[in-house]
Amino acid sequence: MTSSEASPSFRLAYVPGVTPTKWVRIWNERLPDVPLTLIAVPATEACELLRDGGADAGFVRLPVDRTDLAAIPLYTETTVVVVPKDHLVTAVEEVAAEDLADEIVLHPLDETLDWERRPGRPANERPATTADAIELVAAGVGLLVVPQSLARLHHRKDLTYRPVTDAPASRIALSWLQEETTDLVEDFIGIVRGRTVNSTRGRAQAPAPAQPKSKRPEAGGARRKPAAGKTAGKTTGKTAGKPAGRNPRSGSGGPKGGRRGKPRGRS
Template sequence: MNPPSLTLGYVPGATPAKWARVWAERHPDVPLGLHTVDAADAADAVRAGTVDVALLRPPPDVSGLSVIPLYEETTVAVVPKDHVFSAVDEIAIADLEEEPVLLPLDDVVAWGDAPGARVEYRPENTAEAIELVAAGMGALIVPQSLARLHHRKDLTYRPITTAPPCPVALAFAAGTQSPLVEEFVGIVRGRKAGSSRGQTQPAPKRSAREKTLAKQAARAAAGKVARKPGGAGRGRR
């Protein structure tokens, strides 16, 4: 029998390091395999069992998947460092209206009515699109993590105000009964070591009225203690 293990897929730009570190601390005897998967293939990799769980950008079709939203990334425009956009901290959608914009075939922003004059040629992938941005062919709209991943000294990026954000989620096969997958989900959700769904649940939170009554009782008890020694102060006129 093969020893237990877990395989985590993640799309370019996603950063599983912090969760992998916690996993290694809690389960040193259970290897966590990390595998980069293309954004377009991530969901199918989970469905096919190629990976047990994946950090991905949710696809339109999530059939067969359990998807847990994690966070949303800022959408940015990548441009040459000497571009006029580099003079400001952020840009508006209107600023891109006349700007040539590249749309790679592996685009993950899925912004249907994105601004800009669409460049006819579509690069094969984001890496090629970055090369074309450096060559002055146009801007590239991507999640901020991809702009950082493909950082170059001759390029910069600026957040696009009011642009739709780029969500990242955790996905695993729907209906899975794998304890290892459930444990990883717990780590991602911030569950502390030693806690589990099957263990005693923490005491329910007290209502505002219960908290008020508890404070009143504490004050009354404190008052009794303060008056107790020798009955000090009694009988004075």
């Protein structure tokens, strides 16, 4: 890890489909004095942005070149096919790639899936972006296979989607330039990995304020003395031969206390 002075802010890039809200919230709770700036970037440009120093770290889609970039895989997305709501595909819960063999399947230039063999029949032209491909699906030109997060991002009331069981999956990772692994990058790695604020693997945290000493007396202190005195008092009374709690009507401990007679009559 290279040691460097903390920058006035932390710049976090993210590709379409990623929602960094949870991690940003935790950052703001733990490091309220270090503003976090979000930078939306196309998936095809995310790695170059990190290399050029345009962001301190970023959520990218794998694969990335590990020669100069570090990456921590986070999760794998479900791949779906986006279709019009009245399409035959909507009659089933999921499809296989071969089920799309007779369909025109659009493959935009910013496609995020790594196909060995693309399904379906190709369109005459490739759309420039995923957003453009969505518009073509709505127009009935073809279908589109994308990670589920992109289908949700470009949601339309006239479109729906179904999982594709054997399609390649897209994996999301946290990535950063290896030679720029700063303290703030380490802090964000700890947040993404779910480390607690006091984790020994994260950056050293400020010591917690000392707790005030308890004002309660220790065992055998002032609160116990009255109880002990009370017990001693009872013992002393018995030792002195003074009856404790005698009913005054039954006589007292004087010389005539031992003579018993008939109770006085009541007038």
